[in-house]
Amino acid sequence: MNPHHIKTLKALVLNPRVLVGLIILGIATFCAIFAPIIAPYSPEYSELSLRLAAPSAEHLLGCDIDGKDVLTSMLYGARVSLYIAFLTVILSVVLGLSIGLVSGYYRGWVDSILMRLVEIVMAVPTLLIAMVLSALLGSSSHNIIFAIVATGWASSARLIRGQVLSIREKEFVTASRALGARDPRILLFHVFPSVLTPLVVHATFSLSGVIIIEAGLSFLGLGAQDETPTWGALLGQGRAVLTEAPYLSIIPGIAIMFVVLALNFLGDGLRDVLDPKKSR
């Protein structure tokens, strides 16, 4: 690690927004990974006599409509929600990065075609396409991921293309080309590292967007219908009994809000440290 990297890392750790974001996100990820150990009950365990039981010492967050422990459902729900969000963003970003790199670097007709495609995809609302795809393909978590990636890649592609357009004119790229480097090498070793910073910031913000879209789909009854409900699905279930058991709606909403807030903090902090020109 060179001194510049150490300085950046230090600035990251010392940035309060990054720190708060990482702590909240860390807690959520910890809960998701260790759900089987920390959850007080098994996710399948339910007792009908405890239907809509209010929070108590045995059931800290109460019980849901089937008499299942809400805390357990929330911990297991974190697994599905975060898994879908992370995988969706990774796939969208990788696809968007590849298209953006090719489009911005080669320009010409390749760029024209790819950018028209981006514009078409961006003209279609993500939630609408995701709703249609998940309804048609069936509501498994992998179909949900596919449904969101189908439109989610476009914004990354546009961002990366814009960056590459200016980077490809920089002296270090010209120098590398003059030294005989081929396009794949230039793209991988010179252009890619330069777009990494805006990409990381973009991916962080995208994560929060995907969490909200996935929860929205589940809320509408079009989300992943796997055995373990996501936070959005728990919120949707709570809506039916809003008057009798308001905590069933309040708790998953707060969890979603905290994670999204943490991701926004993290995104803002990362931008402050890594990309000071664009920060405020």
Place this chain on the structure above:
Amino acid sequence: MLSFCIKRLIGLIPIGVGVVTLAALLAHVVPGDPADSILGAYATLEDKNALNKQLGLDQPIFKQILNYYKQVLHADLGQSLITQRDVTELIAERFPATIELAIVSIIVAIFIGVPLGILSALFAGGIIDLGAMFIALLGVAMPNFWLGSMLILFFSIHLDWLPVSERGGWQSYILPSLTMGTALASVLSRMTRNSMLDTLKEDYVRTARAKGVPEYLVILKHVLKNAALPLVTILGLQFSVILTGAVITEVIFDWPGIGSLVLEAVKTRDYPIIQGCLLVFSGIYLVVNLLTDILYAWIDPRIKYKSS
């Protein structure tokens, strides 16, 4: 200016063609026979053939796309598979409710977001700024479907001040527009703050102050007017986000708009309605973006010259 508008308009054609093609191909997204996915596995062969004929799915794909173009150009979006009513008619019936709600939400967002941003910028770095920006962050982080449920819980069930659902008097607009507008208000407040802080550093602001112009006039005449520019773009870009948010808001508040229409259609696999709604949503996005571009070029002539 006219050539700028024409150029932008021509640029829309390939995107429009692409969106219509996408809508035409929607039934083929699912692997296998689309009739299977609509009628279910137990439908008879006759039923499937009849449906394929009604939807034109028995034709080669290229012909299907061409036919759909012809239909769209004649403002004919087909018939609903469930109610057999004209999709154009159904959309026209539901559209006003959605647009009304969207416009009220934007007005609510402007009235909350812009003053919050101005306050933040004027007291930048202070406790007011910190508080306002934290509220803005919360507004973005709150999922609108959760906010909607909480508003119903508090104002309709607990306090019994406002109606839970259905479109009626002005009171029925309050909760849905707050649900739809809060996220936009948050974005607007952050943008207003940033834009104002930029403008406050400009030379003409310093000159105005040096001339002895009272501070409120400096803010109103010199800062706010110029800081409003980026807000035009944001409002344009966010309009389609607001419309998408309509789907969820309309479901929560039982609002008879295009959002609830599309959800019903998705659940019953009513392809013609889904296709029609897709075109309407995308069309609005494209038109609003075009208007934003033109408005922006009109306000700030530098853009027009740069693009030509």
